[in-house]
Amino acid sequence: MLDNTDSHILDELSKNSRITMKELGEKVHLTGPATSARVAKLEDSGIIEGYTIKVNQEKMGYSVHSIIHVYTKNTNHQPYLSFIKNHNQYVINNYKVSGESCYLLECKFQSNAILDEFLTGLSNFVSYKLSIVINK
């Protein structure tokens, strides 16, 4: 399904998705058009879902990176899901998980004050445990 050349292409595009097809071709020992065709195939198959950028959240003013373990009180999760939808500027990921908690909510905030405000709102709908990301 995926040969070495394809893996190499994914690898290089992960490192720099704005590389030219010509340059990428040189790295994987193919011509520009051949590389372009390979990439188009990876897109069509859905393996490449899209092209994006890595943004430095610290420099964007989001210095607080937190993981919130969410425990829904009642069976209806909708109020919680609406709440985070209304605060999606803070949300990085919201995973529904098996295990102890119901959701694992990854968020970024400009300050502890704003985190505090968010948590105050959140506590209207669910219980939670807070972790702050220290590194990596």
Next chain:
Amino acid sequence: MLDNTDSHILDELSKNSRITMKELGEKVHLTGPATSARVAKLEDSGIIEGYTIKVNQEKMGYSVHSIIHVYTKNTNHQPYLSFIKNHNQYVINNYKVSGESCYLLECKFQSNAILDEFLTGLSNFVSYKLSIVINK
């Protein structure tokens, strides 16, 4: 520091980082060279850290997405850190966190069998609690 046009540029590049500077310029009402200069500035300032792709991990054969709460037994974390470095094909993120656990380890696996094998190895160094991501 960051005006509306810059925000718009970041927004569009997040959606599609392979867009041409000309097209991106049309979206933000600027010419190609002007857009190109803006983007170069965002790169130089470190706000744009890089250009990458979103890969569909399911289609890559990684159907098991897990979050592992790691509790280090002793004060020396190095054995754990070495272990995950040696198994980095499975690792998506390894966050050092405040709160209950010491690390929050996000991993992908091809199967529960491989997850099991990973956990068996992991338990030589640390205690853990396992969560499996069900959605989103």
Next chain:
DNA sequence: GCTTTTTACTTTATTTATGAAAGGAGTTAG
């Protein structure tokens, strides 16, 4: 076992984008 089809590539030529250079308008500073 030979032909046909398919796949994956290269080469060539055209279209299109990039990037450098020059210049203009508006803003700030002396």
Next chain:
DNA sequence: CTAACTCCTTTCATAAATAAAGTAAAAAGC
């Protein structure tokens, strides 16, 4: 009032993308 700076546009040379044609090897069909 002038000078310097910022941010943009326009123009043009260069480079890349894309479409089309052709080739070679592997797979499928008879």
